[in-house]
Amino acid sequence: MVTEDWALVLATTSAEEILPRLSAAIRDKVPHRWAAALVAGEISVTPAADGDGPSADELAALAELAVPGRPWHKPVVIGGTTRPTIVAATVGPWAPGSLLVLVDATDPVDTEHAYPAVQGGWELAAALLSRSGPAPSTAAERFFAGEHAKQLLIARNTQAVTLQALLATLRSKRLDDAQARQAATDIASTALTTLRTASAEQECTAERAFTLLTEQLRPLVLHTDVDLETVPPVAADRLLPTLVGEAATAVARGCVLAMLEHTRPRRIRVAWQVTDDRLVLEVRDDGDCASFPRHQGEYRMRERLAPLGGDFSMDTVPGWGTTLTARIPLVLPPSTDVELLRELSSREREVMVELARGRTNPQIAEHLHVSEHTVKFHVRQILSKLGVRTRGEAAALGRAARL
Numbered sequence: 548m549v550t551e552d553w554a555l556v557l558a559t560t561s562a563e564e565i566l567p568r569l570s571a572a573i574r575d576k577v578p579h580r581w582a583a584a585l586v587a588g589e590i591s592v593t594p595a596a597d598g599d600g601p602s603a604d605e606l607a608a609l610a611e612l613a614v615p616g617r618p619w620h621k622p623v624v625i626g627g628t629t630r631p632t633i634v635a636a637t638v639g640p641w642a643p644g645s646l647l648v649l650v651d652a653t654d655p656v657d658t659e660h661a662y663p664a665v666q667g668g669w670e671l672a673a674a675l676l677s678r679s680g681p682a683p684s685t686a687a688e689r690f691f692a693g694e695h696a697k698q699l700l701i702a703r704n705t706q707a708v709t710l711q712a713l714l715a716t717l718r719s720k721r722l723d724d725a726q727a728r729q730a731a732t733d734i735a736s737t738a739l740t741t742l743r744t745a746s747a748e749q750e751c752t753a754e755r756a757f758t759l760l761t762e763q764l765r766p767l768v769l770h771t772d773v774d775l776e777t778v779p780p781v782a783a784d785r786l787l788p789t790l791v792g793e794a795a796t797a798v799a800r801g802c803v804l805a806m807l808e809h810t811r812p813r814r815i816r817v818a819w820q821v822t823d824d825r826l827v828l829e830v831r832d833d834g835d836c837a838s839f840p841r842h843q844g845e846y847r848m849r850e851r852l853a854p855l856g857g858d859f860s861m862d863t864v865p866g867w868g869t870t871l872t873a874r875i876p877l878v879l880p881p882s883t884d885v886e887l888l889r890e891l892s893s894r895e896r897e898v899m900v901e902l903a904r905g906r907t908n909p910q911i912a913e914h915l916h917v918s919e920h921t922v923k924f925h926v927r928q929i930l931s932k933l934g935v936r937t938r939g940e941a942a943a944l945g946r947a948a949r950l
Contacts, residue, residue, distance in 0.1 A: 583625070625648065630651050635665050836863035
């Protein structure tokens with residue numbers, strides 16, 4: 548089982564130390580001598596590498612054999628010598644196909660748990676390495692850098708919740724060794740499924756968002772003496788923009804984690820209320836309010852809520868605990884990303900609107916009464932002007948600009 552918070556450790560590490568840190572963290576789970584990586588054409592190796600490490604041709608050959616998301620173990624040629632290795636390739640989305648090679652590696656007996664640990668750690672490490680270059684200069688690059696950072700934050704928060712739940716399970720006096728192992732396995736499996744599943748929905752109901760939050764919070768207190776009360780919103784069928792649901796979930800989850808870690812509560816209450824124009828969430832505990840990390844909590848909430856036009860308040864009453872209230876508008880503030888579309892012609896903007904709606908080229912052609920060949924031409928022009936590589940990236944920019 549992974550015993551470190553990958554995101555917290557790696558995200559605070561310099562680029563040249565990311566691969567060595569990752570190698571050291573998984574060595575007890577997956578024994579190996581040294582590691583090499585290929586990210587965006589750049590090769591890096593750990594200090595223990597023999598000679599100059601692998602050649603570009605050797606890594607390129609391995610990249611052809613690698614299966615994204617499915618590490619494998621077999622002898623391959625590295626540094627001119629055939630060695631037993633474990634090869635993992637990222638699924639993405641921020642560094643797809645990036646390669647990790649663990650050299651002189653022993654194939655782990657417990658591959659069911661070892662390989663997901665390698666894959667999960669490498670996904671995050673590769674994302675961090677891919678962003679360690681020059682600062683983004685164009686509007687499109689700044690947008691995707693921001694999305695990149697957001698996904699890393701989500702991964703970090705998900706892993707923090709998972710580790711807290713694992714620790715609570717393993718420390719529980721209510722479970723014997725076999726029960727604790729089974730419970731920990733279930734928690735880890737659920738977390739991996741969450742990390743691997745990217746939702747294509749642009750909005751969901753308040754009930755669905757709150758249910759997902761509850762599913763994340765329950766394991767944190769399942770085998771503890773803390774009583775968690777969750778109060779779902781009355782307007783259960785109200786649709787929430789994805790960004791609003793994500794922000795409300797992250798704020799509530801972060802507050803619960805902080806309370807469990809610092810205030811030693813007996814009870815925690817999480818409630819959502821949806822009005823005509825905003826979502827109001829409240830997290831309350833009965834713990835030691837003096838121990839709550841107030842300044843850190845305020846910083847995290849401001850960081851999460853300010854871009855959405857939201858605000859918050861925090862009350863601490865000795866003997867009664869801490870209450871945090873956040874208010875998030877359901878109508879998002881105007882986007883600052885409209886500059887991304889200024890270079891597009893009127894027809895290209897029409898095509899861009901259809902891309903943002905997820906329509907295919909034939910569907911766009913039928914809707915705009917033009918040929919499919921014309922649509923393909925406009926799509927190529929859009930990709931070139933926006934500085935993106937795929938229609939999916941262009942659609943993301945269109946949605947960000949509220950098309």
